[in-house]
Amino acid sequence: MSPTAAQADTGRLRAFIQSEAAKAGFDVARVTHPAATPHAPERLSQFIEQGRHGSMHWLAETAQRRAQPARLWPDARSIIMLGMNYGPSHDPLSVLSRRSAGAISVYAQNRDYHDVMKGRLKLVASKLAARTGAGVKVFVDTAPVMEKPLAEAAGLGWQGKHTNLVSRDLGSWLFLGSIFTTAELPSDEPEQDHCGSCRACLDVCPTDAFPAPYQLDARRCISYLTIENKGPIPREFREAIGNRIYGCDDCLAVCPWNKFARAASETKLAAREDRRAPALAALLELNDAAFREMFSGSPVKRIGRDRFLRNVLIAAGNSGDAGLADRCGQLINDPSTLVRGAAIWACGRLLAPEDFEQRHAGRVIDPEDEREWEWARGMQASRRTERLDA
Numbered sequence: 001m002s003p004t005a006a007q008a009d010t011g012r013l014r015a016f017i018q019s020e021a022a023k024a025g026f027d028v029a030r031v032t033h034p035a036a037t038p039h040a041p042e043r044l045s046q047f048i049e050q051g052r053h054g055s056m057h058w059l060a061e062t063a064q065r066r067a068q069p070a071r072l073w074p075d076a077r078s079i080i081m082l083g084m085n086y087g088p089s090h091d092p093l094s095v096l097s098r099r100s101a102g103a104i105s106v107y108a109q110n111r112d113y114h115d116v117m118k119g120r121l122k123l124v125a126s127k128l129a130a131r132t133g134a135g136v137k138v139f140v141d142t143a144p145v146m147e148k149p150l151a152e153a154a155g156l157g158w159q160g161k162h163t164n165l166v167s168r169d170l171g172s173w174l175f176l177g178s179i180f181t182t183a184e185l186p187s188d189e190p191e192q193d194h195c196g197s198c199r200a201c202l203d204v205c206p207t208d209a210f211p212a213p214y215q216l217d218a219r220r221c222i223s224y225l226t227i228e229n230k231g232p233i234p235r236e237f238r239e240a241i242g243n244r245i246y247g248c249d250d251c252l253a254v255c256p257w258n259k260f261a262r263a264a265s266e267t268k269l270a271a272r273e274d275r276r277a278p279a280l281a282a283l284l285e286l287n288d289a290a291f292r293e294m295f296s297g298s299p300v301k302r303i304g305r306d307r308f309l310r311n312v313l314i315a316a317g318n319s320g321d322a323g324l325a326d327r328c329g330q331l332i333n334d335p336s337t338l339v340r341g342a343a344i345w346a347c348g349r350l351l352a353p354e355d356f357e358q359r360h361a362g363r364v365i366d367p368e369d370e371r372e373w374e375w376a377r378g379m380q381a382s383r384r385t386e387r388l389d390a
């Protein structure tokens, strides 16, 4: 084939991929190659050496393959990175001032994006395979792939100072997925950094999770603390979590590039009305079966009832809503240590010292809960001192 004919062929293939991606509901699809992220191995290993992955041991265990796509699939020649917009149609931060309601992050206000995207990626990949005869594999956080640096290399956007990918066309609200293929496709141009002197995302973070621009300490991030972390939420972060009961959107939502964002057109990803500000009182009543039913098909289901109730109780403790104290008090007897611990803390926050004393003095304490009782009593003691000082 002459060089011009080859170019025309490549152009047609690129147009074909983009058209199939758009038909499958993707908002953007661009190409890069397995060696396009040379800084990733060093940056990932620094992140892990500093312990910033917390209890996400799978990040450390898979680090070599994760940072080097060629190790994941040596035959891959090209990587198509695809993005799906999940922009909210409302201000995602307005719920934060409604203290008796819970804030579920936008990405979890409807169906699990893994389920929605995987089938669509397979559709595009199978069309590519049928047309070219090339091998294909699809991933949406289903294998060790560093999706953000690859997406930046493909030109979908750039990794902002909050470390997530920001698109000039869609702002912060973009899920990522990839198709690895043995086909040799010409790479698109990477995107440049457009953060400039802005630091809105760094300054808004309630738990100070950015040790430096472009770096996150996951152990301090509310998304990690409420979703990935399986144990009690460390005490130092409990107040700052406010009413965020699943993930956090603050750093994404304040990005000025969201002026170009638009609401998700994929209805399975569009935020559901009833997930925007669910009443804490109702969530505190959930038993295992009711939790599963309520969050069937949602990413929230992944953390299970006990971890979810732990989060809801922290929000209840921060609500200032004394009407929640009775239910929190009942949950002090829950079979789950995680739930009991958060319930003790919530009662310590919600009840006035005399009520706390009256309800809980003389209680036989489960040794597993001792530390939480100590903290609750400490809170109560400092309240009494505050009163005396006032």
Ligand code: B12
Residues within 6 Å of the ligand: 039, 040, 043, 044, 047, 056, 105, 106, 107, 140, 141, 142, 143, 144, 145, 146, 147, 148, 149, 159, 162, 163, 164, 165, 166, 172, 173, 174, 175, 176, 177, 213, 214, 215, 216, 218, 221, 223, 224, 228, 246, 247, 248, 249, 251, 252
């Ligand atoms: C682990 C993980 C988390 C962890 C850790 C997040 C993190 N930033 O590492 C936790 C649980 C905290 C998390 C939270 C969230 N996550 Co998450 N998460 C992932 C996952 C599985 C891996 C990310 C990873 O590799 N981290 C390791 C670190 C080292 O990599 P990195 O963030 O790319 O780090 C780069 C920078 O630090 C940079 N860097 C370091 N030093 C320097 C210095 C300079 C000068 C520069 C320029 C750069 C630089 O280089 C590193 C390598 O590129 C990806 C899916 C995937 N397979 O990629 C989803 C993913 C990143 N998450 C996603 C989402 C939506 C979220 C949340 C918004 C969810 C929520 N609302 O609660 C939050 C956002 C929090 C935040 N500010 O990052 C989306 C992001 C989409 C996008 N547009 O970017 C992804 C891609 C999932 C998906 N398929 O769509 N997540």
Ligand code: SF4
Residues within 6 Å of the ligand: 162, 204, 205, 206, 207, 208, 209, 210, 216, 220, 221, 222, 223, 247, 248, 249, 250, 251, 252
């Ligand atoms: S998601 Fe929330 S807690 Fe995590 S880095 Fe962003 S603002 Fe901070």
Ligand code: SF4
Residues within 6 Å of the ligand: 160, 161, 162, 166, 194, 195, 196, 198, 199, 200, 201, 202, 254, 255, 256, 257
């Ligand atoms: S808020 Fe500002 S610094 Fe943060 S990602 Fe957006 S443009 Fe960059």
